[in-house]
Amino acid sequence: MAQYPENTGGIIAAINACITAAGGTVTSYNHNTGGIIQALLALQTAIAGMGGGSAVEIELTAGEALSKGDAVYIDADGKLQKADQALTRDEATVAGLIKEDVAIDQLAKLVFSGKIDLASGGFTFTPGDRYFLGTAGTISTTPPSATSNYVVLVGEALDTTTLALNIDVPVLLS
Numbered sequence: 286m287a288q289y290p291e292n293t294g295g296i297i298a299a300i301n302a303c304i305t306a307a308g309g310t311v312t313s314y315n316h317n318t319g320g321i322i323q324a325l326l327a328l329q330t331a332i333a334g335m336g337g338g339s340a341v342e343i344e345l346t347a348g349e350a351l352s353k354g355d356a357v358y359i360d361a362d363g364k365l366q367k368a369d370q371a372l373t374r375d376e377a378t379v380a381g382l383i384k385e386d387v388a389i390d391q392l393a394k395l396v397f398s399g400k401i402d403l404a405s406g407g408f409t410f411t412p413g414d415r416y417f418l419g420t421a422g423t424i425s426t427t428p429p430s431a432t433s434n435y436v437v438l439v440g441e442a443l444d445t446t447t448l449a450l451n452i453d454v455p456v457l458l459s
Contacts, residue, residue: 293317300324307331340384341398347387353406355383355422356439357395365393367422370429370437370455377435377455379418382448400449410442418455424448434458 287302289295293316301311301324309331314320348364351357356379357365368379381397403410410416417428418437428436435455440448 293321296321297324300328304328304331340396340401342381342384342394342396344392345395347389347391347393350389351383351387351393351422353383353385354401354403354408354424356418356424357381357383357393357422365395368418368437369420369422370418370434371420371431374435374455374457377418377437379437379439379452381450381452382424382439396450397452398450400443400447402447404446408446408448410445410448412442412444414442416440416442416448429458432458 287299289299297314297316297320300321304311304324304327307328309327312327314324345359346364348360348362348366351365351367356368358368358376358378359380360366360375365380365383366376369376381395382401382403384394384396384401387393411426414426416424416426416439418435418439419425419429424439435457437455438451438453440450440452443449
């Protein structure tokens, strides 16, 4: 275990080590109470995955051709399919987003926690906006409002190309 001096600088160095471990971005903080508070706030952000933290991903077989950024569910055969707000609860249960384009029956990288950079996927997010499941694997800032559709929060934009996943369970509109 690392040793840190028992002073303000040591406290900030220990917090910075935690920020780094959580995948966050370390900046310079003043060696005073205000600096400690700023560092703790940055640590909180990193731990929450909202500007820090790395993606957690697994590989599963694609049940259809999938594109980077597609919201997917896991079908009864254990394959990834495009999720859809207007179909069944199972098909609206988002497992995560696809990290890169993949052909049918190939291994797909599924990001199910943390953040995902979709810069080369043609996405342009509005920082701070919340994104919901749409149809055929799409995501949108507009949640569905039609009866028998499911509202599923997928995540929040950190910047114009990065989404922090915060996937929620489907809520049926009646």
